[in-house]
Amino acid sequence: MNREQAWALVTEYTASDSLRRHMLAVEAAMRAYARYFGEDEELWGVVGLLHDFDYEKYPDMENGGDPLAGSRILRERGVDEVIIRAILSHGYERTGVMPESLLEKTLVAVDDLKIGRRHPLASRKGCG
């Protein structure tokens, strides 16, 4: 999946400007870290751009959501498993997929910076 396809998916599933800005900000940070680590900037950027694309329609389980919905959508569209696994691992508390690769660990770290918006978990008592 290239950036144009990823952005089309983001805008198809996410209407919120703040959530779109968050994904764009995480994309920018992921691209910067890919350059820093000498990794695939396009791949890391697409992972950052897509990482919350399903959150608006399928929020946290506490709110009736489904943490695996996004992965099913991506698989139906033939998205590479490297991208799907990275996105699943950034919600490891909910998906059980632990971040292992540098790509996956960087996504968790970047998302935790809460750039672009308040983190989805920040509304929990005692967070954020």
Ligand SMILES: [Fe+2]
């Ligand atoms: Fe996020």
